[in-house]
Amino acid sequence: MALAVQLLWPDSGKHPPADKPYCAYALGICLVFFLLRPLIFLGRAETLARLREKDLFTAAAFLLLALLDIGTAKATVLPTLFFPTPDRVLSVLAEDFRYLIIDCLGSSAKLLLAGFFSGALAGLATGIFIGFSKNAAYWLNPLIKFLGPIPPTAWIPIVLVAFPTTWTGAVFLIALSVWFPTSVMTSSGILNVQNAYFEVSSTLGARRVYQVFMVGIPAAMPLIFTGLFSGACASFLTLMTAEMIGVKNGIGWYIHWQRQMLSYANVYAGLIVIAITFYSLITLFFRVRDRVLVWQKGMIKW
Amino acid sequence: MTQESQAPPEAGGPASPAAGPAAGGGAPPAGAGPPIPAAGAGAGSGAIEIRGASKSFPHPDGSEVPALSRVNLSVGAGEFITLIGPSGCGKSTLLRLIAGLERATSGSLFLDGRPIEGPGAERGLVFQNPYLFPWLNIHGNVAFGIKARRRWREEKGLVGQYLELVGLGRFGKVFPHHLSGGMAQRASLARALINRPLVLLLDEPLGALDAFTRMNMQDEILRIREEKRVTMIMVTHDVDEAIYLSDRIVVMTAGPGRVETVIPVPFARPRARNIPDFLRLRGKILEILNFAGRLEEPAYQI
Structure with missing residues (x-):
């Protein structure tokens, strides 16, 4: 239909044709x-x-x-x-495909992945330290509570001068936005592990370090994934902002640029690319989570 | 193995019964026969010696709450002991002291002459809640002790063997939340036994099971003990279970927890649950427990 x-309804002729x-x-x-x-x-x-x-x-x-x-x-x-025809949006997608996907999306992906993984690793490390060491909790908790809630994008003025390139600065910002929820969730996940699991493992001959990695972290995995998920969402936001403000490349920058040129068809095309990309990333994330947390879901058939 | 010569069960009756007020009333049938043949003279390890062990916990208001007061008890190698008594009598605390999960406030505990200073693989522990690690399948759970002791390469063959021992040979790949209560408890039994502990501590392991599963599991535990020759110390609320399983029953009373009396169970195995002797012993234990309870009651009577 x-x-x-x-096909049948003739164009009004007011739009530039694709x-x-x-x-x-x-x-x-x-x-x-x-x-x-x-x-x-x-x-x-x-x-x-x-x-x-x-x-x-x-x-x-x-x-x-x-x-x-x-x-x-x-x-x-x-x-x-502001409302180009679907035809025009699709034509941007088709004709600008190489530029949109390879240049813009590729650049965004590099930035996002670098930031996400460094932030996730830092968050895990911080969370594990806080979860297992009273000393670390004493010194790091106030830091997290005080600095964590600052929206990463608020750091932009400082980051722009503190980092040699805008790219490293953007990586830092994205890492920061992932680091905060990940470390909070990891530490609270570990602190919430039932003590009985540690007791059982110690009567089975497990030493401290073994308990950290084989009991504490696996038991905290559900919450760690919650943290990583909020981190991922925050990182998308930070990525877009960073690209629109500092980094002169990427899909967020593309949208910003096209808006300034008033070519809204390209803006919509960019939005569609972002939607598809982030949807796929989140889907992938949940696939990984389901794989890791298969013990929790009760879906394994036997 | 040390020279500390424990009174083996064969030595005729409780050679070193509980100190403290040995309740005058209930003199146990003296000259009880050998409860079980201990596992050969050489295998005399797995003996527990408790000397004047007390334990108190800090109360929020700053005072100390005594949980256990000057407990003396010797458990011979290969003996089956049950700890029975009202809640708050410190039987679980005593078990945790032996497991090394708590340190005695005063007094000392020994395993084969060596002081107990912390949890160790030679003292296995099974809780009422199986506490299987939910992120590991049954195979992984049973293998935990081997891996924790860094003996995986040498001993991985044991996993299948111990799964078979508890009748879970087909369930290695299953995750804990798929198991029934009885099966989960078997798995936790296998997990504790795979370290081949000298002493197996059982904290109401069957408390959460229905009556039929419970009786099956009692037989299972006896069968495993026959096969593995391990000293067993079990906490239970169930007088029948205590009589059915143990060589000696340690009756404890509350406020603060102490050993009231130690009653040998002279019946040969397999035991019938409905013979007059069984019922008579049952009545006697209930009487002791009642009597012990009534000490505190007059305040409410009149």
């Missing part, structure tokens, strides 16, 4: 996919059934797309500057 709207009718292409591909779906999943009834459950939602999504199409390209009730 969305395809029909796209080079090719990408929206029609995309809708056509979707239509073909849905028509052929029973054939594609012929041998996999389970997958098909799972997809079928989502049909209503998919239909609603296409309806929304059609409405958007009507609102922009067809009837043009929305301001043309």
